[in-house]
Amino acid sequence: MRFPSSEAEISLHQRVLIGDPVAPADLFAHFIEPLMSAMQHDLRCDAENATDSSIDALFEYVRSPSAYSPEKGRLSTFLVQIAKHKAVDRIRSRSAEVRREQEFSSLVEVRDSAPNEKMERSAEAQRLWQKIEQVVENERDRLALALILDGERSTDVLADALGIRVDTQLERQRAVKRHRDRLLKVLERLGERLSDQ
Amino acid sequence: MTNKIHWLESAARRAQCETWTLGWSLSRLAELEGTSCRELAAELNCDAATVEWLFLCRSPSTERFAQDVEQIASRFSLDVKRLAGLVRRADAVAALAAPTHDASESMLLAARDRVDDKDNP
Numbered sequence: 001m002r003f004p005s006s007e008a009e010i011s012l013h014q015r016v017l018i019g020d021p022v023a024p025a026d027l028f029a030h031f032i033e034p035l036m037s038a039m040q041h042d043l044r045c046d047a048e049n050a051t052d053s054s055i056d057a058l059f060e061y062v063r064s065p066s067a068y069s070p071e072k073g074r075l076s077t078f079l080v081q082i083a084k085h086k087a088v089d090r091i092r093s094r095s096a097e098v099r100r101e102q103e104f105s106s107l108v109e110v111r112d113s114a115p116n117e118k119m120e121r122s123a124e125a126q127r128l129w130q131k132i133e134q135v136v137e138n139e140r141d142r143l144a145l146a147l148i149l150d151g152e153r154s155t156d157v158l159a160d161a162l163g164i165r166v167d168t169q170l171e172r173q174r175a176v177k178r179h180r181d182r183l184l185k186v187l188e189r190l191g192e193r194l195s196d197q
Numbered sequence: 198m199t200n201k202i203h204w205l206e207s208a209a210r211r212a213q214c215e216t217w218t219l220g221w222s223l224s225r226l227a228e229l230e231g232t233s234c235r236e237l238a239a240e241l242n243c244d245a246a247t248v249e250w251l252f253l254c255r256s257p258s259t260e261r262f263a264q265d266v267e268q269i270a271s272r273f274s275l276d277v278k279r280l281a282g283l284v285r286r287a288d289a290v291a292a293l294a295a296p297t298h299d300a301s302e303s304m305l306l307a308a309r310d311r312v313d314d315k316d317n318p
Contacts (some may be wrong), residue, residue, distance in 0.1 A: 024218070062217075
């Protein structure tokens with residue numbers, strides 16, 4: 001499940017550019033599996049997201065192949081970047097959907113007459129999230145915090161959520177760690193304040 | 198292998214939304230004729246997975262039609278004449294659909310012009 005050689009990539013890119021009818025199918029044959037594998041390895045996203053994001057990335061590239069400049073780097077790197085953005089977008093919209101569902105379910109449960117543990121947990125989570133929204137004003141910070149609370153550990157996903165744009169992986173890791181520590185500190189302070197009340 | 202089949206199905210489904218693909222034109226033909234992917238495969242004397250691969254190809258251009266069809270047929274070991282016939286039918290469906298759309302649009306424009314003329318004599 002390796003990406004094709006640099007020479008093979010260039011040759012495929014040329015074929016896509018000239019409108020070779022078989023080139024898109026060959027592109028899928030050579031790139032989809034390494035792309036899906038990279039998505040699952042780097043972002044730890046599920047198989048469905050890895051598949052859909054990789055497919056989206058390949059179609060986006062074939063639609064406008066001139067967006068890729070061979071002198072800027074390898075085609076595989078370019079495709080991984082597109083696929084990662086697609087995957088992060090999916091994670092974001094899924095997180096937002098889950099939050100909306102939780103809010104909706106807690107509202108529905110509040111309307112039910114019989115209180116139960118699940119409802120209390122959901123209502124409590126909603127109250128806590130409202131407190132977090134009061135303390136954490138920046139939307140990107142809130143998104144990153146939601147991802148962290150959701151168990152997200154990928155540096156790239158968190159960097160994307162926080163809008164961190166740095167060149168090297170090491171710088172990205174450091175910046176994400178700094179933001180993660182800061183946000184967890186905010187949570188810690190909020191927890192202390194709430195327990196004092 | 199299961200994983201491969203899974204992505205191929207998804208990619209072929211997704212290709213039906215891209216107007217440059219054979220998936221787009223062949224799926225419209227199948228829709229109009231009420232045929233399935235399996236029936237397309239039977240017509241081309243190949244399996245359903247090969248039809249899914251075909252869906253990922255770029256539609257042959259009008260300028261290099263014979264050359265493009267030959268290239269696709271050779272890549273997937275298909276009969277050139279059968280494939281050419283199928284693609285021609287798909288092109289005919291697309292061509293029939295396009296003027297209908299244009300005609301209804303121009304009729305709407307003409308109607309709008311008449312309304313404008315009445316408003317501003």
